[in-house]
Amino acid sequence: MTIELPTTYSSKDTEKKWYKTWESGNYFKPKKGKTNKAYCIIVPPPNVTGKLHAGHALDITTQDSLIRFKRMKGYETLFLPGLDHAGIATQSVVEKMVWEEEKKNRRDFSREEFVKKIWAWKEQYGNTILDQQKAMGASCDWDYLTFTLDPIPNQAVKKIFVDLYNQKLIYQSDYIVHWDPSLQSAVSEAEVEHKDVQGNFFHLKYQIKGSTETLEVATTRPETLFGDTAVAVNPEDERYKHLIGKIAIIPLCNREVPIIGDEHVDLEKGTGCLKVTPGHDFNDFEIGKRHKLPIINILNIDGTLNDHGMEFKGMSCKEARKKVAKKLEELEILIETKSHTHPVGHGERSGVVIEPMISKQWFVNVKEMSARAVTAVEKNETRFFPKEWENTYFSWLRDPKDWCISRQLWWGHQIPVFYCDDCGHQWASEQTDSECKKCKSKKIHQDPDVLDTWFSSGLWPMSTLGWPNEKAMNEKKFETFFPNSVLITGFDIIFFWVARMMMMSLQTQNQVPFKDVYIHAIVRDKLGRKMSKSLGNGIDPFDMIEQYGTDAFRFSLASGAGYNRTINLDPERIGGYRNFINKIWNAYRFIQPHLASGSAHIADLHKLDHHERWIVSELNTTSKSMNESFEIYRYDDACSAVYSFVYDKYCSWFIELSKNILNTENHEAKAQRVSVLKFVFRKILALLHPITPFITEELWANLKETNEDLLIAQDYPEYDSAFEFQDDQDQMNKFIEVITNIRNLRASVNIKPKDEVSVELFTDNQDLINYFRKNIINFQELARVKDLKVGNKELNRPNKSIMNITTHTEIFVPLEGVIDLNEQISRLEKELSKTVTDYKKYEAKINNENFMKNAPENVREEVRVNEAEIREKINSLKENLIQFKS
């Protein structure tokens, strides 16, 4: 009984169906497999700020392919999903939304009210993200779904905070931080982006107390002079050396400040004379520390000038800069203004200019942790793929700066530090304490700040598996899945995230969090540009799934994922792979009507005929190469191996070669061929399943035995030496070459595809002669050949004919009608000259004593074989040219 199948595969109908079947059948749950080993990948939790983009789709594709591969290999696999609260990013988008909808900002609400709004946002967008991941086919165990603000991650955050606090590795300090005036929070230096900005160099004249001399100071920020507490010169600078120790008078505010000597000052830059603003410049802050200078904060938290700014109070820095410069000009203190391009820090999230500002913040001393994180990678406890990314990792960790972990936000893990309002005692606690540990006062309050998002993300490999809650750790099988097998992510967060996880895992577990790190490429548009909202060149995974199907989309992403650092994704390419998916569908349509007459297994390998040995041998090679490629994260190689096997071997040749057998009445041969077709196709589905899970599962349902499980639970094909038939592969390649040559000859004289031709083959290889004679029917099928004659080169060649010559066989197509002799001759001469050029390379090598002396034997052997073959071909060409011309 055969069912009419449509000629195109419809992804829409099948995808939802299978995802549901897998999920409800608990196929995503970890189960002990035949290897008795565990394999775990944790999804880098997407931010709940919005929808998934193409980069996330690549994340899921690479991870899920690996998980499915390992699951089929018999590992106990866990693919663990999650979501990240993404403190700053999420709070900003909600603030923006509230402003647009209600024209209110967050301070118009209580903290509790506002956080409630963010939770509502999280519910909505978090769920969209999960739906998208499911649409991508992610085989996650959703019972493990964790959000960074869930109770256990919160417990983890508190635990490590309190530990580090008690070890004095977390400390509070007045420090100059990157202040984001729009967020009104400190941000970490990693969240600051430097952009070149067109500004000015203002040269100012400073009076020196008790002297008629003046100093010329160059600055890009005259408005900060209200915070100046020194003027610095290089101690080696002959121009200013004598002034060190004297007092300079700052214009406008007339503050008297010391002139100091400091190495930091560059003799070449500006005027060689630097105004020192320890409260609003990172270098100046360091200078200030060295010289114990007072610090003056001239800014409010919104970035406007405070009382120190005198008449400029309340203005933004930008505005004040103009006004101050104008005033200085009027007072003839401004000597000159030079235009100057210089980098200025901008908030990665908010986009506004970051102001260096002094404030009290929490820091982690990462000196020791980062050293351990370096050692672990040096010792290969964690391996990077591709290895070059180690450099990026090292460069960050070898010169670590203390990590500012406090943020003046409302959305996040609140810092577990408490203050007593009565006795001033400060302590850290994992519990929500209600009284002072020291004086028992009930008047206490918790630090209002929250922790940097990466502080909780850094604990992700542990907290998602239940740490530090013992009961949860047992339930989630911490011991089995930690350390994770591989972390897959983009290079942009090696610093932010990978390094932090390494540090925190070594700190809390005394071992690395994952054995491998695979760094995948950044997805860009087809022109190589970053995908961004402003360019409107983003690729929405949902659109691609809708248009081409998930399998095609996954295959495109996987085929672009190797050791490269960018993938320029062109939707047309996805279309190309959609066609490939459809090809598989149609291969099934071809074998489907015959399935009943064969079995799914090969009963006796020895009974296989030549073409059957060839295809199983090719299959074997493909399995080997796919296994190897997956193990080292070469998805691109895995894809091209399976693509060319399915397309170029199975469909183009094996199916074509099977048609005549399927049409014969030879039931035994037919049954065997059907079995091989089925056997190989089943393996193809298994090979492809990790990359294209949906269509393969759909077709498997039609091919499987009734007692067999779903494809997702089948074994992954492996290399097996019993299936290797090298001789058949060699012979088949020659056959393909001859067929192609016949087709080429036909096309060269415009013989209609339907018309039959006679062909005569000449070769001195007796095995080939026998082989060609046995395959007469296939010449008929594949090249419309009638009257195939095969003989050795002693025989006379046909008179009127067109011909091609390979290294092993001369191919003649005798023609009845008129042949353009000159055209044939010129074609042969062209071929001859090309072959001679080729030959000379080998001849030169053989005549080169040094080559024969130095090259390895296998290379010499190859050259000898090629030389002989090509010499043979040249002889054939020459002889036949003589015949043609006579």
Next chain:
RNA sequence: GGGCGUUUAGCUCAGCUGGGAGAGCGCUACCCUUACAAGGUAGAUGUCGGGGGUUCGAACCCCUCAACGCCCACCA
């Protein structure tokens, strides 16, 4: 300024420890051949960025120049 990377067919990219230049898409010609026109058959296209060196032999190793990209640092 420091570091990393890229440069191979019209486009997007592979090319492993050096040993006869590849794939997909696109393009051209001819075909609606009973799995597939989302298809078939055949075909064209490359000073492997430039220059130098090492080697019997270089797309690959070394030096150098050029163009482009990314990361880090830096508000005088």
